Amino acid sequence: MNKKVIIFLITIIPFLSFSQEILSLENAIKVGLKKNFDIQLSKKNKEISQLNNNLGNSGSLPTINISSKKEDAVSDQSKNPTSFIQEILSSESINASANMSWTLLSGYRIQATKEKLRQLEFLSNGNLTLTIENTTQAIILSYYNCILQKERLKLLQNVVNLSRERLIYQKTKYDIGVSSKMDVLQIETSLLTDSSNLLIQRLNYNNSVKNLNLVLGVDLNSEWNLTDKMSKKTQLFNFEELQSEMLKNNTTMINQSINNEIIRQDITLSKSVYYPIVSFNSGASYNESTYDIGDSGFEGNNTGETLNYYANISVNFRLYDGGKYRKLLQEAEIKNEINSLRLEKLQEETKNQLSINYEKYNSRIIIFNLSKKAFDIAEINYQLANDKNNRGTINSFKLRDIEIAYLNSGISYLQSNYNLNESYLELVKITGGIIE
Numbered sequence: 001m002n003k004k005v006i007i008f009l010i011t012i013i014p015f016l017s018f019s020q021e022i023l024s025l026e027n028a029i030k031v032g033l034k035k036n037f038d039i040q041l042s043k044k045n046k047e048i049s050q051l052n053n054n055l056g057n058s059g060s061l062p063t064i065n066i067s068s069k070k071e072d073a074v075s076d077q078s079k080n081p082t083s084f085i086q087e088i089l090s091s092e093s094i095n096a097s098a099n100m101s102w103t104l105l106s107g108y109r110i111q112a113t114k115e116k117l118r119q120l121e122f123l124s125n126g127n128l129t130l131t132i133e134n135t136t137q138a139i140i141l142s143y144y145n146c147i148l149q150k151e152r153l154k155l156l157q158n159v160v161n162l163s164r165e166r167l168i169y170q171k172t173k174y175d176i177g178v179s180s181k182m183d184v185l186q187i188e189t190s191l192l193t194d195s196s197n198l199l200i201q202r203l204n205y206n207n208s209v210k211n212l213n214l215v216l217g218v219d220l221n222s223e224w225n226l227t228d229k230m231s232k233k234t235q236l237f238n239f240e241e242l243q244s245e246m247l248k249n250n251t252t253m254i255n256q257s258i259n260n261e262i263i264r265q266d267i268t269l270s271k272s273v274y275y276p277i278v279s280f281n282s283g284a285s286y287n288e289s290t291y292d293i294g295d296s297g298f299e300g301n302n303t304g305e306t307l308n309y310y311a312n313i314s315v316n317f318r319l320y321d322g323g324k325y326r327k328l329l330q331e332a333e334i335k336n337e338i339n340s341l342r343l344e345k346l347q348e349e350t351k352n353q354l355s356i357n358y359e360k361y362n363s364r365i366i367i368f369n370l371s372k373k374a375f376d377i378a379e380i381n382y383q384l385a386n387d388k389n390n391r392g393t394i395n396s397f398k399l400r401d402i403e404i405a406y407l408n409s410g411i412s413y414l415q416s417n418y419n420l421n422e423s424y425l426e427l428v429k430i431t432g433g434i435i436e
Contacts (some may be wrong), residue, residue, distance in 0.1 A: 035217030049124035057276035062102035099283030109273025112268035249432025270329035284309035
């Protein structure tokens with residue numbers, strides 16, 4: 001009785017109705033691009049780079065400072081015999097000043113700094129693009145993995161349903177004496193094994209949905225009704241065209257090129273210290289003081305005002321620094337050589353990866369077609385075997401072998417379809433076309 005209850009629950013669980021939201025692949029990508037945490041972080045970093053890329057940070061704008069203060073002082077000299085005025089003396093003063101400093105020429109430092117800030121903004125945008133590409137690929141593969149696990153679940157469910165019907169039929173035959181106990185036990189054992197695999201596959205499907213939710217950046221317990229199927233389309237690529245697209249559009253290589261440009265600006269900055277720095281400075285200060293000397297009898301004006309202003313141009317030229325900045329320049333030049341080597345290495349590695357993915361994709365096209373044919377044959381053979389079993393012309397052991405072959409070929413076919421899409425996405429991503 002317990003076995004019957006377990007088998008019933010296993011077969012009915014996948015068909016229980018839950019509240020599920022419809023989710024197409026296109027909508028999944030839209031949700032992920034909006035809510036994915038990595039993309040949100042990359043967008044914030046891009047905003048910071050945009051804020052930093054301004055004329056003020058490059059040093060091309062003047063600096064203006066304004067300050068003011070008020071002072072009150074009291075000095076009791078009424079009991080000081082040495083004081084000329086023996087009274088309580090008080091004073092009040094107001095001071096205000098303004099000055100401007102503007103670097104007119106700094107040996108290309110301003111231009112190099114502004115260009116570096118611009119390249120840093122480009123790099124942050126490139127990093128955001130790379131994050132979007134990786135996220136898009138992850139969303140598509142996670143979505144397809146959910147479909148893969150769901151199709152495997154349906155495949156196992158179909159086998160379990162047929163085994164359950166076969167068990168009922170076989171028990172009926174056993175009750176009327178036209179079947180052996182061994183046949184009943186064989187079918188019951190197979191049903192329990194498949195039911196156990198069904199539960200495991202149900203868990204695999206639930207985990208795949210959680211992984212999809214994690215990539216999308218939504219609640220991990222969200223349930224979806226996935227409306228799209230895995231693509232079965234194949235496309236023949238020309239390797240030379242793929243390589244040309246990769247060299248032009250691969251985001252990782254573009255970002256490395258931007259890094260090289262940033263290092264070149266560092267070289268310019270290192271050289272700028274050997275050029276004169278011309279600065280313009282101007283300013284003004286105002287002071288007003290009021291004195292109170294008590295009952296000394298002084299009746300003159302006790303308020304004084306002072307106004308000072310200036311303007312000058314200064315030229316600074318570094319004659320000797322002990323070789324400090326020369327070493328910084330040499331370091332920047334070496335870093336530039338290192339980055340150039342990194343770019344060459346990256347190009348060769350990416351070419352190699354493209355070649356591997358290209359051959360893998362072509363191989364997986366063949367494997368997919370072969371697996372599809374094998375599954376079609378196994379499905380027909382499984383149907384024929386079930387018909388023969390119903391007529392009693394095949395034993396349960398032979399049927400089980402055909403059933404296992406049907407399951408294995410079905411799983412292999414579904415996996416080959418997923419692998420085909422995975423290789424396709426690798427090709428379009430490495431050539432910079434996955435977003436399109």
